[in-house]
Amino acid sequence: MIITLAIMALGAVVLGAALGYASIKFKVEGDPVVEKIEAILPQTQCGQCGYPGCKPYAEAISAGEADINQCPPGGMDGVRKLADLLGREVKPLDAEEKPKQVAIIIEDTCIGCTLCIQACPVDAIVGAAKQMHTVIEPLCTGCELCVKPCPVECIVMQPITENLDNWKWKYPVIEIKRAA
Amino acid sequence: MLPRLFSFKGGVKPQTHKTPSVQEPIGLAPLPARLYVPLHQSIGGVPNPRVEVGERVLKGQVIGGADGWLSAAAHASTSGTVIAIEDHLAAHPSGLPTLTVVIEADGSDEWIARTAVDHRSLPPERVREMLRDAGVVGLGGAVFPSHAKLAAAAGVPVEELVINGAECEPYMSCDDVLMRERSDEIVRGIAIFRDLLDARRVLIGIEDNKPAAVAAMQAAVQAQGEDYQVVAVPTRYPAGGAKQLIRVLTGKEVPASKRSTELGVQCFNVGTVHSAYRALAFGEPVISRIVTLTGNLERPRNWEVRLGTPLHELLALGKPKDDTDRYLMGGPMMGFALPGLDAPVVKATNCVIAASPAMFPPSPPEMPCIRCGACAEACPHELQPFELYWFARARNFGKTQEYHIFDCIECGCCSYVCPSHIPLVQYFRFAKSEIWSRERDKKAAEAAKARFELRNAREEREQAEKAARLAKAAAARAAEKKSRPSAAEPAPVEALAAAASPALAADSVDAALVTPPAKSADQPSSAQPALDAEAVKKATIVAAMERARSQRAAAPPRNTEQLSPEQKRQLAAVDARRAALQAEEVAPVAASGASGETAKSGEQQGTAE
Numbered sequence: 012m013i014i015t016l017a018i019m020a021l022g023a024v025v026l027g028a029a030l031g032y033a034s035i036k037f038k039v040e041g042d043p044v045v046e047k048i049e050a051i052l053p054q055t056q057c058g059q060c061g062y063p064g065c066k067p068y069a070e071a072i073s074a075g076e077a078d079i080n081q082c083p084p085g086g087m088d089g090v091r092k093l094a095d096l097l098g099r100e101v102k103p104l105d106a107e108e109k110p111k112q113v114a115i116i117i118e119d120t121c122i123g124c125t126l127c128i129q130a131c132p133v134d135a136i137v138g139a140a141k142q143m144h145t146v147i148e149p150l151c152t153g154c155e156l157c158v159k160p161c162p163v164e165c166i167v168m169q170p171i172t173e174n175l176d177n178w179k180w181k182y183p184v185i186e187i188k189r190a191a
Numbered sequence: 192m193l194p195r196l197f198s199f200k201g202g203v204k205p206q207t208h209k210t211p212s213v214q215e216p217i218g219l220a221p222l223p224a225r226l227y228v229p230l231h232q233s234i235g236g237v238p239n240p241r242v243e244v245g246e247r248v249l250k251g252q253v254i255g256g257a258d259g260w261l262s263a264a265a266h267a268s269t270s271g272t273v274i275a276i277e278d279h280l281a282a283h284p285s286g287l288p289t290l291t292v293v294i295e296a297d298g299s300d301e302w303i304a305r306t307a308v309d310h311r312s313l314p315p316e317r318v319r320e321m322l323r324d325a326g327v328v329g330l331g332g333a334v335f336p337s338h339a340k341l342a343a344a345a346g347v348p349v350e351e352l353v354i355n356g357a358e359c360e361p362y363m364s365c366d367d368v369l370m371r372e373r374s375d376e377i378v379r380g381i382a383i384f385r386d387l388l389d390a391r392r393v394l395i396g397i398e399d400n401k402p403a404a405v406a407a408m409q410a411a412v413q414a415q416g417e418d419y420q421v422v423a424v425p426t427r428y429p430a431g432g433a434k435q436l437i438r439v440l441t442g443k444e445v446p447a448s449k450r451s452t453e454l455g456v457q458c459f460n461v462g463t464v465h466s467a468y469r470a471l472a473f474g475e476p477v478i479s480r481i482v483t484l485t486g487n488l489e490r491p492r493n494w495e496v497r498l499g500t501p502l503h504e505l506l507a508l509g510k511p512k513d514d515t516d517r518y519l520m521g522g523p524m525m526g527f528a529l530p531g532l533d534a535p536v537v538k539a540t541n542c543v544i545a546a547s548p549a550m551f552p553p554s555p556p557e558m559p560c561i562r563c564g565a566c567a568e569a570c571p572h573e574l575q576p577f578e579l580y581w582f583a584r585a586r587n588f589g590k591t592q593e594y595h596i597f598d599c600i601e602c603g604c605c606s607y608v609c610p611s612h613i614p615l616v617q618y619f620r621f622a623k624s625e626i627w628s629r630e631r632d633k634k635a636a637e638a639a640k641a642r643f644e645l646r647n648a649r650e651e652r653e654q655a656e657k658a659a660r661l662a663k664a665a666a667a668r669a670a671e672k673k674s675r676p677s678a679a680e681p682a683p684v685e686a687l688a689a690a691a692s693p694a695l696a697a698d699s700v701d702a703a704l705v706t707p708p709a710k711s712a713d714q715p716s717s718a719q720p721a722l723d724a725e726a727v728k729k730a731t732i733v734a735a736m737e738r739a740r741s742q743r744a745a746a747p748p749r750n751t752e753q754l755s756p757e758q759k760r761q762l763a764a765v766d767a768r769r770a771a772l773q774a775e776e777v778a779p780v781a782a783s784g785a786s787g788e789t790a791k792s793g794e795q796q797g798t799a800e
Contacts, residue, residue: 054636056643064643133642152639175231178285179628180620183557 044097045073051092055084056132057154059106064132072097080105084153110170112153114146120165127157127166194394194422197442199435201571202427203604205361205524207400212364212485215492217372220508226268226294226499227279227535230255233328234335236262242292246273251303251476254292257323263336264326267294268478268497270301282502282520282537286530294499305474310383315341318387318471325470326477326538330462331355331366331431332521334539337463341387343452350455351441352390354381354464356397356404357424357431360522363542365481366461368493370397370404374411377461380468381419388457392420394440395461398430399423428524429602433458435571447598462541482536484509486519486544496536502543503532511545519544523551524603558611566605566615572598576605576615583622588629591622599623 048069055065060081062068071077072093079093083106094101116127116136123141135151138144146157158166171177231237238255242248248267255265271294278288310318319338328334343349354377358366370377385393395412397405402423409421424430424439434445437456445451451458462481469475478498482505485491489510496505506518519526520543529543566576574595582590596619605615754762 049640052636053632054639054643056639064647065640132646133639134646135642149635150638150642152635173285173287175281175283175285175287175289177628177631178283178287179624180284180617182621183614183617 042070042073045069047096048072048093051085051089051096052082053084053089053152055152055154057084057152057156059083059154078102078105083107083109084111112155112168112170113148113151114153114155114157115167115169116144116146117165117167118143118145120163122163122165124162126160126162130156130160132156194420194440195442196422196424197439198425199430199438199571200573201569201604202429202435203569203607204427205607207426208362208485209364209367209400212362212483212491212493213367213371217368217481218492218494218508220494220496220500220505222269222296222298222300222497223500223504224296225274225501226271226296226497227291227501227533228254228265228268228294228499229279229281229289229291229535229537230265231289232265232334232498232538233263233326234261234333235259235339237290238262238265240276240290240292242267242273242276244273244276247271247297248273248294249301249303251305251474251478253324253476254294260323261336261339262323263328263338264324264476265292266326266476266478266498267292268499269294269296270299271296280531280534282529282534282540284527284530291535292499307472307474310386310471315387318383322467322470324476325467327463327467327470328477328538329460330466330477330480330538330541331460332525332539332541334537337459337467340452340457340459341384343388343457344450344455347453347455349388349390349452349457350392351437351457352381352385352388352393353433353437353440353456353458354393354395354419354461355431355433355436355458356395356401356408356461357436358401359398359426359428359431360524360526360542361428362485362544363483363522364485365483365493365541367401367404369465369481370401370461371407373465374404374407375414376468377408377465378411378415378417378419379472380464382417383467383471384457384459384464390457393417395419395421396424396430396436396440397421398426400426428604429571429600432571432600432602434600447595477538480536480538480540482540483542485542487512487515487547487550488545496540498536498538500536501532502529502534502536505536505543506532506545509545512547514547514549515545516548517546519546524607525601554614555612557613560611560613563610565608565610569604569608571602571604572600574599576619579622580613580615580618583618586622586625588622588626591619592626596622596626 045066046069049066052065052069058064060068060077062071062077068077068082072079079097079099080090080102082089083104085093086108087104090104091101093099114135121138121143123138123143125138125140125144127144128136128138132154133150133152135147136144136157137147153168153171155168158168230240236258239258240254241256242252242254247270248254249270250267252267253264254267254273257264273292274295275293277291277293279291279293281287281289281291283289308321313321319341322338322341323336327337329337329340356366356370358364381393381395384390395408397408399405405421405423412419412421422440424436429435430439433451437451437458438444441456443451443454443456445454445456466477466480470477479495480498481493482496483491483493484505488506489512491509494505494508502518518529518532520529520540521527522542523544523546526542526544528546560577560580562577564577566580567574570576576599578594579591579596579599582588582594583596599616599619601616601620603616606613606617609615
């Protein structure tokens with residue numbers, strides 16, 4: 012009886028020591044879940060979720076402070092992926108889903124105040140004080156953060172139209188007329 | 192001696208339907224009134240417009256300059272006036288517009304100055320550049336810029352140069368007639384490519400259903416005394432696929448991750464070779480191509496068509512029959528339904544087929560996949576189309592990549608044999624473009640994240656720098672405040688002494704004029720080391736003023752030299768009075784200090800008068 016207990020106790024001590032050692036030796040730096048969540052987020056850095064950027068939102072989701080349906084640029088697709096990753100229920104998006112957009116500066120109206128340059132989270136606007144500004148379209152994430160600061164309302168958001176570069180083959184559908 | 196031939200797995204043998212279009216020789220399509228030349232006709236960078244609206248262009252003039260290395264120039268197909276550079280319907284399954292130069296032909300068809308060059312007299316880099324600027328691209332349908340394929344892989348000599356005249360697509364016969372009629376030029380063109388690649392062997396592969404083309408090519412090779420091998424390969428779709436033809440002729444199987452040059456093989460279409468020859472030996476850029484016009488037409492035939500010719504004008508030459516309901520570009524296996532006949536003929540337009548419901552009956556409704564494996568047997572790339580289909584249908588794109596969807600050449604063999612009439616290739620195209628689009632989005636997201644992080648880091652750094660600057664300034668101010676009580680006190684004393692010294696000496700004007708400069712000059716040096724910079728400055732100013740005064744006194748007044756004794760006496764009296772007055776004034780001034788200065792200078796001015 013005592014021998015049995017001693018063996019069990021010894022086993023507990025040895026295994027506990029091994030686990031304790033492993034938890035120090037193989038400590039994971041950072042939160043891998045946050046990185047996975049962030050990889051799903053669209054990185055527009057728009058703040059529409061209420062957090063100052065995609066990473067803070069990913070951290071909030073991971074900490075259980077934020078829900079998974081607060082990212083309008085990610086759309087329902089993003090919500091589905093997050094639900095998949097985190098094993099949560101798919102929820103309808105907390106805002107209206109918009110098509111992908113790009114900011115356009117109406118250059119005739121621009122007064123060169125540099126406010127939009129300061130607002131752009133990804134440095135996609137070029138220009139200098141009292142010089143016309145312009146958006147580098149391929150870098151624009153369509154976050155709309157530059158629209159509000161403009162004192163002369165010369166920034167408009169344009170949805171990205173389909174062109175030969177981004178055109179996609181459609182999912183094959185059976186035409187009802189033919190199938191009937 | 193017949194070379195040993197290999198074979199590829201799979202493939203199908205559809206009806207070829209090539210005979211109707213080869214009854215007549217190549218016809219020269221008439222010049223249309225307007226040409227719509229799209230700038231982007233090849234894989235790679237979109238050429239930059241080189242002409243302006245209203246400009247007159249000549250036949251063969253560059254209208255779009257190659258953008259970067261992987262790109263090919265676009266040219267005007269006739270002389271005329273550029274009336275617009277605008278978006279126009281593209282010959283593309285999407286039906287979307289593309290930037291197009293619209294040229295109104297003037298009918299004179301005037302060439303630019305053409306210069307023939309011998310490729311052997313030029314360095315290979317220059318020849319490649321010339322081919323790029325002549326717009327030479329793969330005319331088999333893939334439109335990949337040819338100059339980019341004309342360099343051997345590092346460390347691998349090119350063993351075989353394969354010239355592709357297989358033309359395996361049904362209905363299509365543009366390469367067939369080209370080989371029959373222009374075999375001489377093709378063989379000369381092969382020499383250019385052989386020299387550029389330094390290929391040891393040249394193999395010309397032609398499907399054995401084109402005996403006339405085989406004979407013509409053999410005759411041309413013999414006539415020019417070349418050692419190229421013209422090989423008739425068994426007719427089986429898709430023998431004209433680059434990888435399949437390389438396999439059949441050389442036995443080499445090009446793996447997915449490698450280019451054929453890494454195995455010492457390169458492959459070109461006969462049409463490409465011909466256009467390259469015209470570009471170098473005649474200085475004629477690619478402004479036309481042979482197009483097979485066939486299908487449900489009164490007059491199927493091959494035409495040499497200027498690039499940019501609207502398709503409806505081309506089709507009018509063939510007289511489509513009444514029951515024609517759609518038009519296909521490319522062959523029936525790999526081609527697509529044209530979105531509209533306003534689209535122009537481009538470098539990729541090898542064949543236009545008028546289709547009727549009788550010719551291509553609508554496919555029966557799609558039935559469930561029964562996993563019979565017929566598609567896997569037909570696949571020339573030894574893929575498993577049924578597996579790919581499952582995953583593409585379920586949008587499980589990661590799995591499609593695991594099953595090598597990007598090895599699929601979309602030849603259509605699987606769809607052709609499918610007993611359930613599943614449009615397999617459509618699913619694969621959908622999956623491929625969806626994967627590409629996601630890759631693009633992912634790359635954009637990563638770039639945005641990197642830029643965002645960079646910006647945040649920069650802002651943090653700037654803030655830190657600003658804070659450091661402010662802290663430094665504050666510290667400096669604090670230090671100044673601390674040091675002021677000790678440093679500032681001697682300063683007023685010093686200034687006072689310097690200012691007061693002339694006033695004190697005012698009893699004797701001479702003494703006052705001569706001594707102060709000496710005094711104030713040595714005062715800073717003899718002063719305590721704790722002397723403030725400000726005090727030194729004040730002292731220097733005072734000293735300078737004294738010096739100026741003494742100089743003014745040393746110079747005698749000019750208007751007093753020739754005075755009468757009467758006037759001298761009057762002056763002396765005035766001076767005496769003033770001196771008496773000042774002596775009275777100076778006593779209180781000297782007591783009050785620095786203010787004596789002003790009185791002093793007032794007196795000086797008075798003397799000067």
